[in-house]
Amino acid sequence: MKTPIGSLNPAIRTVHIWGGGVAGLLMGHFLSRQGFEIQLYEKTDRLGGKIQSHQLPEGVIEEGPNAIFATAEIETWLHSLGLTVIPATPKLKRRLWNGTPLAPMSFGLALKLLPKLFKRTPSVNDGITVAQFFRPLLGVHVDSLLSPALQGIYGCGADDLTIASVWPQLKAGRYWRVLRSLKSTSARSVSFPRGMAEFIQALASTIKGQIHLNHTGAFELRPNTIICTEAPMASQLLNGSWAEGARLLQRLEYLPLSSVTVLAPEISETRGVFGYLFPRASGVNALGALFNREIFPQRAGVTFILPGTDDVEARVKTDLHKLSWPAGPLKMHSWTKALPRYNQTRTSTLKALQHDPERPFELVLFGNYVAGISLRDMIQTASSFAGAQAPL
Numbered sequence: 001m002k003t004p005i006g007s008l009n010p011a012i013r014t015v016h017i018w019g020g021g022v023a024g025l026l027m028g029h030f031l032s033r034q035g036f037e038i039q040l041y042e043k044t045d046r047l048g049g050k051i052q053s054h055q056l057p058e059g060v061i062e063e064g065p066n067a068i069f070a071t072a073e074i075e076t077w078l079h080s081l082g083l084t085v086i087p088a089t090p091k092l093k094r095r096l097w098n099g100t101p102l103a104p105m106s107f108g109l110a111l112k113l114l115p116k117l118f119k120r121t122p123s124v125n126d127g128i129t130v131a132q133f134f135r136p137l138l139g140v141h142v143d144s145l146l147s148p149a150l151q152g153i154y155g156c157g158a159d160d161l162t163i164a165s166v167w168p169q170l171k172a173g174r175y176w177r178v179l180r181s182l183k184s185t186s187a188r189s190v191s192f193p194r195g196m197a198e199f200i201q202a203l204a205s206t207i208k209g210q211i212h213l214n215h216t217g218a219f220e221l222r223p224n225t226i227i228c229t230e231a232p233m234a235s236q237l238l239n240g241s242w243a244e245g246a247r248l249l250q251r252l253e254y255l256p257l258s259s260v261t262v263l264a265p266e267i268s269e270t271r272g273v274f275g276y277l278f279p280r281a282s283g284v285n286a287l288g289a290l291f292n293r294e295i296f297p298q299r300a301g302v303t304f305i306l307p308g309t310d311d312v313e314a315r316v317k318t319d320l321h322k323l324s325w326p327a328g329p330l331k332m333h334s335w336t337k338a339l340p341r342y343n344q345t346r347t348s349t350l351k352a353l354q355h356d357p358e359r360p361f362e363l364v365l366f367g368n369y370v371a372g373i374s375l376r377d378m379i380q381t382a383s384s385f386a387g388a389q390a391p392l
């Protein structure tokens with residue numbers, strides 16, 4: 001099961017949360033529901049971390065996440081927060097672009113893969129990459145199909161991700177059985193009329209206790225502290241109180257990424273399409289592009305996600321030229337630590353953090369490096385963690 005690292009003492013009814021991104025706010029929300037008093041410390045002047053929406057005359061644009069891939073249970077919970085939930089336009093096509101837009105799975109390819117579904121997978125060990133695991137089934141399509149799809153979630157391809165990190169529960173066996181076990185419960189992408197920031201505001205409004213913005217006070221490891229910052233910052237905070245934890249947290253690697261929303265006039269190719277994924281062989285700089293206005297009617301433009309933080313404007317303009325799309329005003333945002341790498345180092349570091357005998361009691365580590373990168377994973381993990389902290 002996906003869980004945060006560490007545990008709380010339910011006899012102590014105050015919790016100190018460091019970091020006001022979605023991880024910290026989710027913990028604050030679900031623990032408030034369990035009757036805890038929350039003290040939440042955010043170092044900047046705004047909540048949400050990577051979730052930031054902007055209202056422009058053209059429509060809403062998002063700096064980071066644009067949707068929650070929500071189960072029916074999550075949607076019910078979102079309604080209970082007083083949110084109006086907007087589902088993504090149904091039946092949009094997803095396309096790979098390699099000189100021209102292509103359906104990810106053609107009938108011919110499906111037919112070719114069919115007999116291979118009865119092959120046995122390689123055995124699962126900690127170091128095996130997603131590419132190594134799926135290459136006997138997919139062959140070259142690991143690079144042309146699987147990697148682009150993973151890039152859209154993890155910011156890197158199948159060679160840079162390990163099975164144990166991405167799918168910790170996955171077991172070796174025949175491919176058809178493995179694929180069946182990976183098929184997720186039904187879910188759909190949802191957002192809110194004024195964008196993802198509404199979700200952040202709704203969570204913050206449910207927190208019972210105090211939210212301290214612009215918090216610059218020194219970190220103090222008090223009983224029931226939850227650190228919800230990126231791992232390198234968690235390392236800095238813990239330096240004086242858990243030396244081994246601080247050393248381990250430094251090992252976690254992050255990917256730099258940029259998002260660029262192009263506010264171009266309507267582009268006819270985007271109609272009826274969710275977005276494009278760009279295989280590396282396409283020569284396009286971006287990993288993918290989301291057709292915002294198609295997905296949610298209140299949104300504007302097309303958002304490109306690019307690896308790295310350098311020459312962002314020039315690289316997007318090259319991509320627009322390659323796609324023969326018009327340029328328009330650009331809204332750019334870069335993160336040097338956009339997403340944690342879901343690799344072997346992460347798996348072994350989390351195990352070491354979990355089992356270190358010096359780990360302080362009543363300290364919890366949570367964030368997107370711990371128990372899943374997606375908002376859905378984080379909601380489910382925070383909810384079940386808080387649910388287990390019933391008063392003694």
Ligand SMILES: Cc1cc2nc3c(=O)[nH]c(=O)nc-3n(C[C@H](O)[C@H](O)[C@H](O)COP(=O)(O)OP(=O)(O)OC[C@H]3O[C@@H](n4cnc5c(N)ncnc54)[C@H](O)[C@@H]3O)c2cc1C
Nearest residue numbers: 019021022023042043049050064065066067367368374375
């Ligand atoms: C471009 C992009 C697109 C994405 N799209 C999606 C999507 O569509 N759907 C989806 O499910 N997921 C998506 N994700 C993933 C998801 O956005 C992240 O996993 C999630 O937002 C991370 O939240 P977090 O709270 O762990 O970290 P953060 O958002 O980084 O929050 C950390 C917070 O801690 C604060 N902080 C740092 N240091 C201190 C300190 N010393 N004291 C107090 N506070 C501190 C920061 O200011 C920040 O507010 C996307 C990610 C990116 C980068």
